[in-house]
Amino acid sequence: GAGVSQSPSNKVTEKGKDVELRCDPISGHTALYWYRQRLGQGLEFLIYFQGNSAPDKSGLPSDRFSAERTGESVSTLTIQRTQQEDSAVYLCASSLGQVTPLHFGNGTRLTVT
Amino acid sequence: AQTVTQSQPEMSVQEAETVTLSCTYDTSESNYYLFWYKQPPSRQMILVIRQEAYKQQNATENRFSVNFQKAAKSFSLKISDSQLGDTAMYFCAFMRPVGTYKYIFGTGTRLKVLA
Numbered sequence: 001g002a003g004v005s006q007s008p009s010n011k012v013t014e015k016g017k018d019v020e021l022r023c024d025p026i027s028g029h030t031a032l033y034w035y036r037q038r039l040g041q042g043l044e045f046l047i048y049f050q051g052n053s054a055p056d057k058s059g060l061p062s063d064r065f066s067a068e069r070t071g072e073s074v075s076t077l078t079i080q081r082t083q084q085e086d087s088a089v090y091l092c093a094s095s096l097g098q099v100t101p102l103h104f105g106n107g108t109r110l111t112v113t
Numbered sequence: 114a115q116t117v118t119q120s121q122p123e124m125s126v127q128e129a130e131t132v133t134l135s136c137t138y139d140t141s142e143s144n145y146y147l148f149w150y151k152q153p154p155s156r157q158m159i160l161v162i163r164q165e166a167y168k169q170q171n172a173t174e175n176r177f178s179v180n181f182q183k184a185a186k187s188f189s190l191k192i193s194d195s196q197l198g199d200t201a202m203y204f205c206a207f208m209r210p211v212g213t214y215k216y217i218f219g220t221g222t223r224l225k226v227l228a
Contacts, residue, residue, distance in 0.1 A: 041221075050214070
């Protein structure tokens, strides 16, 4: 079946603009994660959704970052008033349950000029 | 807070040889999971192997095996008979199945398999 799909695959934006990144998880996967990966760095946790529970937003770096997920479907990560330091690959992952393997998308490469 | 450390930023190995990637972690938990993920140039992260902390036996998946030393908080990955397709970034990750099932990743080891 289809894997985790992220769009767009690449996004170039001007500093100060808002961007919205989309993640389509695997159907039936209740858990969804967003991670940020700066060039040459590891994965930095941003936010975690599990079913209808309140999301864990503890990794969001500032109030310019927000994310939503409707039920167990699509999630969007929104970055307002983008800054150059927001440039990174944003990875989405989903899993069937809480201790089942993560399935990653190919990420969105965001470049803020 | 849990931390994951990968002390080898880059490594190389000759094709068909064996290589070991290191990972250490810090936690006060007794029940947790450890993972190795591979990220090839295509950018997609792929699960290589997983280990439950309560299992004493080291996990094995074909050419990939781990050396899990719980007391030492060490979780190394051994790749046997290295292949060119193994060239990738390898990330070690920790997850505790309590509260938020957040995965903590290390900074990665870039592995290059040489022909």
